[in-house]
Amino acid sequence: MTSTDPSAAEAVVFWVCAFLSVVGGIGLILSRRAVHSALWVALTMISLAVLYIANAAPFLGMVQIIVYTGAVMMLFLFVLMVVGVDSSDSLVETLRGQRVAGILLAVGFGLLLAIGLGSALNGVPVVGLDGANGEYGGNVEGLARLLFSEYVLAFEIVAGLLVVAALGALVLAHRERWQPRRTQREISQERTRGGIHPAPLPPPGVYARHNAVDTPALLPDGSVADISVPGPLRARGDLRPVDTAAVAETAALTSGEATYGPAKRPVADDPGTSPGEPS
């Protein structure tokens, strides 16, 4: 078995891709999140595309990559994003014993298939596709000849099926509008009359020492404006405490009761560290 032996090379390709596709199939079953399942299926489909090409079906391999991993899996991911990424499976069995029974049934069916097919195929010679692929100059040409001669009726029916499927998706995904569309005027009236705050929420304000999100704005009487901090922080009580002394100093400066200046500053160790800060 040399490195140029085509059957040895095909064996390597087969075992690698078979392993990857089976791993992808198992991952599809075992992933709790649907997005992970979709990625595992994409792995399986790419490995299957390689196996098609190894089986002298380059056209189908390319179609597999373009249609399945390109279009179908992206459609799956798109719908997953619409339906909700977090929709993970519930692990509650609604029918008791259904999971075990399902696995046993499926494995039994698979064994039956494998054993039946394996014994039926035992000793059947493999003709190979070199002759059929080479008859009209290539795999694509051979397929095209078949599609547009013997299978042309099926081809046309399938074309009709695709059109019907597209229309069906349009009809199913269409949502009838039961109420008249709300105008911009109605939306704005609803917003201003609804009792909610129509304007931007207040920022921390001029008395604040910080502009972090947990710094509340102060109302003119010195109390905290609740809507100036995010709701979750408010619920947790994670607000930055208001430095009342600083607020009082600033208020005194603003009202003229106190003045700036080094004269009123108590003995500073290093006046350079806090320039501009009112004392």
Added chain:
Amino acid sequence: MSVDNYIILACVLFTLGAIGVLVRRNAIVVFMSVELMLNATNLAFVAFARMNGNLDGQVIAFFVMVVAAAEVVVGLAIIVTVYRSRRSASIDEPNLLKY
């Protein structure tokens, strides 16, 4: 390289898809399992085409792919519609036909 190996691999993948259909609850995952079963049959078709030495198996695999694409489009639209009315993608939710 014998074609039998491809057939056995197709059987394994079909079984995995069947387990997914029977065990999983999320409608989208069930759908992906159906896709896996269709892909397994495609692999079997391609392998049989090679065994028999003509391209009819590949043509049928091609048709299976087209039908699967149409099925995915309609099925996902149904899932989205069910999700709109039930707020869930679980296959246990649409149970009104039971009674």
